[in-house]
Amino acid sequence: MIGIKHSLELIVNPFFIIFCFILASAIVLKMNKSLPKVRRLLWVLIIFFMAFCTGWIPRYLTERLEANYSVVQFPDPKVKWVVVLGGGHHERENLPANDLLSGASIKRLIEGVRLLKDLPQAKLLLSGGGDDSRFTEAALLKQLSQWFFISQERIVLEPHSLNTEAQARALESLVHQEPFYLVTSAIHMPRAMFLCKRQGLAPIPAPSDFTFFWYDHDQAKMFIPNIYNLYYSNIVLHELLGRAWAQLTFKTTNAH
Incomplete structure (x- = not known):
């Protein structure tokens, strides 16, 4: 089960998905010279690239995860x-x-x-x-x-x-x-x-260890694709996949 999870993490990865689209476009172009199909693949690649290499989606997903809990200001002395x-x-x-x-x-x-x-x-x-x-x-x-x-x-x-x-x-x-x-x-x-x-x-x-990448004076990172947005996209997708996997295995175990 752990091997399956790790394999999914490698596949559900922005870097890997972009590579797959580029590879698929090259194969289609090589095999049958079908420009419309290549054009569609490239448009999907561009949309995916812009979604995860600009700041909007990774920032939104990161905020959703990090906003669930607040920093402990006054620890309870009864906790051991x-x-x-x-x-x-x-x-x-x-x-x-x-x-x-x-x-x-x-x-x-x-x-x-x-x-x-x-x-x-x-x-x-x-x-x-x-x-x-x-x-x-x-x-x-x-x-x-x-x-x-x-x-x-x-x-x-x-x-x-x-x-x-x-x-x-x-x-x-x-x-x-x-x-x-x-x-x-x-x-x-x-x-x-x-x-x-x-x-x-x-x-x-x-x-x-909160994420502060998008909260400084340089707002260009929200609009201009960069490797750091892709890096944070990978982190948040790792967490979402890990949570989904944990829930799936929990339901599967209970079903048995």
Whole structure:
């Protein structure tokens, strides 16, 4: 099932779809010289290209996902767990944790530390595995958290999960049904909340790492196609596909 999901993610990708339209146009032109068919394919390509390479659609979809939950301003002192989901890392020797962790992971950790400062009785649970057991994301997050002088007794690691669904399953045996602050990127939060609730957990959303690409003085990026809009389109489509896949597998499992 995971293999099917990853294959779909590769296919439902703006870069791949644009490539397919270009390839199909070239094949049609080569095979039968049918200019009307090529013309139609090229128009579809242009429309798709403009939709995802300008800012309107990626910004709208990103805002829809990130507007679901607000930043936690006043943490509830009764909450005993702050859970930080890893957002990506690299595995390489002789580099510090801040170079190996993705920007998303670092922002998530900082938000988790911010919440922890107002929750003196809470523990910080860092979740994320890796292909190499020497470089699990949870371990790298722990290394970086030491820069903030957090007591080691307050840190719990979950170093085995490789995706959000596995993280939700792993949390079940650690936090049980206790409420916890769930820290992840704002665009990722709806899917993470769905998967945690599906496991019977009690997450409290604590979003971080918001997208600000379209909110500066340079409004030309909304109208002029650029690679950054395509990049953010890919991120939002990944989240939408991941949520759809989670709902589909949930319904399929319940049906059986």
